[in-house]
Amino acid sequence: MTTAETGAATDGALSPTRAIFDMAWPMTLRAMMLHGVVVIDAFLIAGLGEEALAALGLASAVGGLLLGILLAFSNATQILVAQGFGTTQPVALKTGFWCGLIVNVSAALIGLIITLFAAGPIIDGGAHSLWIASEAKQYLAVFTIVVLAEAAGQSLSAHFNGCGETRRPFYSYLYAVPINIVVSLVLIYGLFGFPAFGVTGAALGSAVSAVVRAWYLAHHLLRENGPSLRAPGWLHGSLWRALRRHLAFSLPVAATFISANLAGSVCTLIYARLGVNEFAAMTLIQPWIMVVGTVGMCWAQATGILVAQFLGRGAPEQVLDNFLRQAWRGAFVTSFVVSAIYVTVCLSSGWIYSDLQPETRAALLIFLPTLLFLPFPKNSNAICGNTLRAGGETVYVMHIFVWSQWLFRVPATAALVYMGAPVGWVFSLFLLEELVKFPPFHLRMFKGHWKKAMV
Template identity: 60%
Template sequence: MLQNTATPVATPSTNAIFQLAWPLTLKTIMLHGIIVIDAYLVAGLGEEALAAMGLAGSIGGLLLGILVAFSTATQIRVAQAFGSGQPAALKSGAYCGLVINLGVSLLGMLAVALAGGTIIDRFAHTPEIAHQAQLYLNVFMIVILGEAVGQALSSHFNGCGETKTSFYSYVIALPVNVGLSIALIHGMFGFPELGLVGAAVGSAVASLVRTVYLAERFFRSTQGFPDAPGWLYATFRHTLIRHLIFALPIAATFISATLANTVAMLIYAKLSVNQFAALTLIMPWVMVAGTLGITWAQATGILVAQLLGRNPTSGALDEFLMRAWRGAFVAAALVSATYLVVGLSSGLIYSELQSETRAALLSFVPILLVLPFPKGSNAICGNTLRAGGETVYVMNIFVGSQWFVRIPLTAIMVLYLDLSVAWVFSLLLVEELVKFPPFHLRLFKGEWKHGLS
């Protein structure tokens, strides 16, 4: 826990944030790429294989996302402990995160075993697609188990400021995934021809390789914490409960966002084919290009948590956040410029599209030019407030803006008012503007500076 007396603490530089942010950015893109790579590699097997992988991948992707959410909480806890310099706190954050991730993955695997087949049968277009999807999902559960450990260990390194270690693990795993998947999909180099299942095996082996690398680095650097007796809150059970209480709102925020995005896509499907196609094309760009601003905010959150662990003065925190905000503005400008290039080049990138679809893509450009700025600033606030322990408040803002603003307005615009897709897309900006006042007012209030427990 924080002591009551603040002490002078040197604040990290903008370069320190950048050194944390760039590995996080590349790692996040690579994490998204696990299923994307599989989809690319199985494309040559035909539409049925792609449909099967997409169906199984949606379930696997949900479980991966939940693990990432819990790991984000562990990352904050470890950063707080690292800043405080308490070995018992550092050990508690690492092992509690690992136990929780393993528990979540086992519950997810149990849910898949009990209901996965039913879900797949319900949404698959043919029995053969359902069969292939089930086979893929069964093997992909190894990825879930591997990532349960891998994400927990990554969170430990990230919280300690060693984001490059997690990034290097993906650098090692990515060529394993691609090479082995190609060999197993097509039966090359003496490997059996497994088709779609080969892609899942490649991902599973790559995940295990990544996990082994991280485990070796973890035990080399910590030796299992032999010089850190005891736990942060007396017993491991009490420490685990406190960690879980801290983590649940972050996980709930992710689950809410996933469900909201799914509902939004179902409503988007009621648009014209051209408008829906335009939204389907632009959303991946929004996610991938926007990663820069989000990971800058995550790096800021890690450093804030470390600072809070050192019991800094309020002025030192304010000084650091102003520095981080200036960097966030630069990141937002780069993201905005990327969106502008993509939007203006959409006619060349997607030259085979109909003119109505290309016109819809161009209509998104004014919104995309503005979106990164409030989104980046909100992300700074959200990650900072989480670092200060206000996970429930952050969850409430996200859930409220999603379910009381974006989703109802999307339904009204599409189902009742029949507005153009540009108005519908603008709700992404509206959601950020709704979150802006409560995030910034709470941050400026400053209670988060003293809220660690």
């Protein structure tokens, strides 16, 4: 979707459904490719044996958290860029981009400093051998390049997304992923006369890929939007004031991500007390929920970006209401699609995972009723969350996520598991958590304070 098309979308020349779809599909494919990088690395390293996979798992757990925090800050940045794009003021785009880049680079540096002191003991405690610990630390040392490159790359992606040009970040992965595969394969196994770095070779491949992706995005940003980044002045009078406002908006979004990851980790530790087959079923289905669920989540993110652009243009309430009505209809359709994929995965589990024991496949089938209904409240809540963030209510959205996780999902999971409840009941908490969030999200939306946001 080009800048002109995005402007047409927010002016009403394109139908809301078409405008959201044009923005959402590149974001969806990009998200799936991002999740697939870890799968690819594991597949390439599998030939080195189980200990190499264990080293990768330990290192990627730490590195993945750092990248996730950068992605959370970037999601906040793309909302602010979208607001600036809606105002059609070059200084607003400039402020949003540079503040986002400064926040991302600062977060990366702080995260790397913490990792320098904390990662060693964590890896030593989780490694089953000195070799695994050594390989994991070497992987992380090289992965610092990935973190720094992605700090820039995610900021650049946020700028393009906020301007409605979601295809550009997607195209960057079309270049980066094949480079990652080829370079990793060569350096892991020492092909074509190169030294064999083993597990560290995968990190080197990711580093080369991340640097190329950041360069590609920077090149196109300077070529397409360079003049707006050199506009004189800053919003709010100075870079420092703009940075403080940007950080105040972004921190709750990052806190929401960190809370979700911590809650997920705690729940995974609790799931470990289930039976072996039940725990295996939970472990298998959760990546499917994350990857397939990106269809609905990216539809909601595209909705939030367009709402932010509307608010930046000062669109009347009737325009916002009409847009959201059609956005919700589209979310309902995506929910059907996601639900159908979940059902297909469960019914095909015997074919997809041919070596599974019958008890594990039976547990996956028990998840069917929850998976059938889960996308509908989840995607509706996502529409609310992204819209409220577009209106500046990031703190309110953070509270809904944090309290539903720590006052409901985590304690309820612990209670059911320790009482020996059936695994289907435990899994149903994914759906019940969305139902807990449903009233506060939708009531806040219907109040409409977010429509009067000052952007």
